[in-house]
Amino acid sequence: MANSKQEVESLESLLESNLPNEELKQAWRLLYGSEYPPSELTIPKTATELASVSKIQLKTYQFTAAQEQLRPPRKVRIGLFQNQLPLATDAPVAEQRAALHKLAEKAIEAAAQCGVNVFCFQETWTMPFAFATRERLPWTECAESAEEGPTTVLLRNLAKRHNMVIINPILERDAGDVLWNCAVVISNSGQIIGKSRKNHIPRVGDFNESTYYMESTLGHPVFETQFGKIGINICYGRHHPLNWAMFGLNGAEIVFNPSATVGALSEPLWSIEARNAAIANHYFACAINRVGTEIFPNEFTSGDGKPAHKDFGHFYGSSYVAAPDGSRSPGLSRVTDGLLVAELDLNLCRQVKDKWGFRMTMRLPMYAELYTKASKPDYKPQVVSENERPRED
């Protein structure tokens, strides 16, 4: 909405504009774990045109795996969509939602033309990220039923039409008027497979989201779709390695991380956490962030000694896909709407699992015991001081 002009387009564009070709290749290998130039997909011209008309940056990327004897390749195309708010935050809620729905239809249409099988939006994509305001109305009016809300209804139609699994991260109002930060998983048949909710709620800076909703009680579900086993780890859950690990233990092959986070707070962490999760858990991890600066009608403070203000900084986009082998795609823009279409060969997950063996060498029973001890109020940390011998346990 504002300020985006002063923002750098992306790290990738800085490198590509300034490094000579040989140096760019070397830097790319060190940073992204893959060859330069990145391996792109062939997509129809109509998709490029539709994206261009809709001002959506369209980028593609291909992850490959070795050929096996007994399993055919399991190639799946995923679409990650990051977007700004099309309307100002003081527009009527219904109009804001309608404008977002319209944008979504275009993004999904472009994704369908690229052959996308699984599509995911950013966190609470049907509304401004208004939780810093701590205001109830009108923001809680943006909450919907996960099963019957207008967004799920729209996306069930689009999912069936395009034979596409769609992940729909919304502010959910359940039948008991409890609010949740939720992601609905809609099958390519148009049916709802299930939902996942945010497991960890931030209490940091402007992200005082505990004002609005509580931690999930739904565990770490992995959804078995026609296009692979997928999990959804919403936003702040990406800071918690124990959370990422449970999706892996439940068999996820792709974990989506729909997020909303701003530069001053988290940007140095962004390229690290989802990628580490992909490495540690032998699955693909997809980090999706909002983009743009959202300005609110009323001013609010941030508990940082600074004056009241009406925005909480620039959502820096930079959505990307990380692979189990440690490589990653380039990121989308830091300033514009974007659709990242990536082809994954899901066979890579088991191939890397067999190569690196983290699942086999993780000593899970030992950590189950240690965490059980460490979670008790009377836990005595294993600390060794001079003239003491280390404890054996």
Added chain:
Amino acid sequence: MANSKQEVESLESLLESNLPNEELKQAWRLLYGSEYPPSELTIPKTATELASVSKIQLKTYQFTAAQEQLRPPRKVRIGLFQNQLPLATDAPVAEQRAALHKLAEKAIEAAAQCGVNVFCFQETWTMPFAFATRERLPWTECAESAEEGPTTVLLRNLAKRHNMVIINPILERDAGDVLWNCAVVISNSGQIIGKSRKNHIPRVGDFNESTYYMESTLGHPVFETQFGKIGINICYGRHHPLNWAMFGLNGAEIVFNPSATVGALSEPLWSIEARNAAIANHYFACAINRVGTEIFPNEFTSGDGKPAHKDFGHFYGSSYVAAPDGSRSPGLSRVTDGLLVAELDLNLCRQVKDKWGFRMTMRLPMYAELYTKASKPDYKPQVVSENERPRED
């Protein structure tokens, strides 16, 4: 030892040589979470000279914290040392060790002149990284007693002389002739505080170290030194987030990760894993890697279909320190011996813990339960298929 000429010096040098100043500042912020140029320390000229004569790249870096009212700053200087083998691997074992001891004395002397309080070597620093050969003699002769071996004896003297805690990662032979991958923690008083052993043993590529030693039974000890609470997570343990987390739960403020790893296998992971651990666990994480190519007397194969060979690639150095706030130091060289001296204000750990709150929001009791279930042979992963409702638990 060889091939280092074709190797890139470092990612940092690529960026510094090619990016214009404004672009460099932006890229640096995105990549390292801090200002460019990096904040260095003032050190005596004698240290620079000694390092230079000994062909050790000397780099310094400063991490700061906010001023508090009740706690004074807790500034600690740490030294990370990465080195090549000074002699060929077919030199007599005693000569190889003597040459490494001589090099160590110089590095520690330079570190002492820089005011280093805690010094750490790379993994099994007193020997070639010979485990890929699967040969017993002469390599098992490089094993020493953690308490009474010649290296511990030498370092106890140096520790006392320089008022420096020294972490001594060696191949340990215990009283029962069991071999371990160990790190001895020697106090600045010259006394041994205790030891830590490698918790996770690789079975990947050439790193078939399970041939030589077993997983630690010593847990995740944190050593209370005069210069902060430190843990040692040896090499392959850096791939395991559950392992990193236990050091945090035991109160570590600095976790050292003495390692030995080569480019083709792990380089895209190197900058991610220790840094993610620093972020997730609110402590400083120090990644130290060997450097150079080590050529062995007899050829060996690698289980990758390729012909037998006498080395297993280039150890790429690149040692660095990552801070709990997500920032990190530049890395040491990919090709030369190096000493990284970093000043840490340990107050930053609790400051970031209070800001981000991962320890508070981690839901440890829930994960203790989930991991206990997941570690049982009859664990049924939480998988939701179409026309099933998600399980509530």
